[in-house]
Amino acid sequence: MNTLLNSAQQAQVDQFRSFARQHLTSVSEKLVSREACLKEFLQKLGQQGYLGLHVAKEYGGSGGTLLDVVLLVEALAEMEPGLGLTIGNHVAVIETIQKFGTEQQKSKYLPLLARGEQFATLAFSEESAGTDFQAVQATVRGASDLTLTASKRWVVTGDFAGLFLVLAKSEENKLVMVLVDRAADGAAFELLKDHKLMGLSSAYVNDVEFTDLPVNATNKIVGDGAEVALFAMDVAKVVLASAAIGLIDGAKGQAVGHAREREQFGTTIGQFQGVQWKLADLECDRVGARLLVQRAAWSLHGEPGLFRQYASMCKFFAARAARLHSGEALQIMGAAGLEANSLTARFYNDAKMMEVAEGTSEFQKMLLVKELNI
Ligand SMILES: Cc1cc2nc3c(=O)[nH]c(=O)nc-3n(C[C@H](O)[C@H](O)[C@H](O)COP(=O)(O)OP(=O)(O)OC[C@H]3O[C@@H](n4cnc5c(N)ncnc54)[C@H](O)[C@@H]3O)c2cc1C
The missing domain is CATH 1.10.540.10 (Acyl-CoA dehydrogenase/oxidase, N-terminal domain)
Structure with a gap:
């Protein structure tokens, strides 16, 4: 229920x-x-x-x-x-x-x-600006006609996104956000790298370079760049946390199926308490994570003052639960789960990456502690 x-x-x-x-x-x-x-x-x-x-x-x-x-x-x-x-x-x-x-x-x-006629993505990270996103060196110059120069790392769907929300610094050294429209400005794009990562491989992750790119001034986002960036990350992380729950559900399906069928010591391994408790722990965390994620998603409009707190909590909690339980699901599968391309092995690799993508778990705790105002 x-x-x-x-x-x-x-x-x-x-x-x-x-x-x-x-x-x-x-x-x-x-x-x-x-x-x-x-x-x-x-x-x-x-x-x-x-x-x-x-x-x-x-x-x-x-x-x-x-x-x-x-x-x-x-x-x-x-x-x-x-x-x-x-x-x-x-x-x-x-x-x-x-x-x-x-x-x-x-x-x-x-x-x-x-x-879905255009796809959008976030371009915040740079070589020396990861968790410390305020350290970005990308620049936006000009007032009516803007010029963007940025070297962005780890941009999801960088190769085919049509709209990039880019974090940069203004001439006054303030964080600003601009929307870069590929259809209008495509000529000045350079795709530097297509990352081959250990997991989440259906997502294309690219490095993208914008050099002296003219950006229409109407594409500037009004408001404090840092606040806008944090908000965008809050939304993205709630969505990734919901993927972590789907992942736990998928890993559970694999592990339960195997526990019902695999026989050792004259009975199915699902009859052993050591296996049952792993699945009980998984189920508690799966349902707990889902409640947190749904609460976070609801709070965007229902309780906006608490959105950041719930977004950080749900991402941290769900990604950790996904890593833990995808590992335990593999343990239940034994050697059968360890084939390189098995679904269970894929879930394990994907889950680890969820503790880094859309802000690391440590970053979520930093945000949470700030909200707690200790
Ligand atoms: C699959 C994937 C997709 C991504 N997609 C995008 C994207 O579309 N757009 C985009 O802009 N970025 C994207 N990123 C980048 C992602 O946002 C960064 O990887 C993340 O913010 C962490 O930055 P970093 O990797 O540089 O690690 P670092 O910031 O260098 O951190 C390294 C370690 O130090 C810890 N650390 C750092 N500062 C502190 C602190 N103050 N206290 C305690 N611990 C700390 C971190 O938690 C981490 O464990 C993506 C990353 C991945 C892996």
Whole structure:
């Protein structure tokens, strides 16, 4: 039973699961090996209306909330957790435009993003600016005509995103955020690196260089750059946390199936208390993490003053639980789980990366402690 969801939302979860079964089962492994095209899959989500779940109706969305998004991502991540990273960045840019964007930015970009005709991503990190994102060296010069120079690292979907939310410093050395529109400014882009990472491999992670890129002044985000950046990260991390829950669910399915079938010492291994307790721990953390994630998603509008606190808590808690329980699921599988491309091994690698992507676990604790005002 889920104490937060009403019957309409529960029906929506069933729809998301059925979509995942129908459209993701056959391609999830291919998305990871890149034999299937991620962009095409995302376009399918867009056509289905799933990238506009939380976009206001007047801008072509369904008028829902971040809670709808986390329900979707949990269902998809049970098969492919890396989608949580890609969708998280897209959703974070949408929410940033909804909260801080001008009317012009909203009407230009939200309909495209909601339909999946354009994909959005976050470009904050640099060689010497990771957790310390305020150390960015990217610059935005000018007042009416802006010029951006930036060397960005670890940009999800850097190779095909159409809209980049870029963190830079102004001439006054203040943090600012600009929207870089690839269709308008594509000529000055350089894709430096396509990272080959240990997990979350369906997400494409690139380094991107913008050199003396002209950016329309209307694409500047109004407001304090640091606050906008933190908000965008808060949204992205809630979505990634929901992928962590899907991952735990997927790992549970694998481990329970194996525990029911594998026989040792004359009985199935699921009859051993040592195995049962691993699964009991998993289930407690899975349900606990899900409640935290849903609470965080709800608080974006329902309790905005606590959004950062819940976002940090849920990301930290869910990523740690995913790492712990994907490891225990592997333990239950024994050697059968250790084949390099087995789903259980993939979940284990994906889970570790969730403790770093969208802000490390230590960063979440730093934010949490700040909110606690000790
Ligand atoms: C798969 C993936 C996708 C990503 N996607 C994007 C993206 O789309 N856009 C983007 O801009 N960035 C992206 N990133 C970058 C990500 O945001 C950074 O990796 C993250 O913020 C950490 O920065 P770092 O890796 O430089 O680690 P560092 O900041 O160098 O940290 C190294 C270690 O030191 C710890 N540490 C640092 N400072 C402190 C402190 N004050 N107290 C205690 N411990 C501390 C960290 O927690 C970590 O354990 C992505 C990263 C990954 C792995």
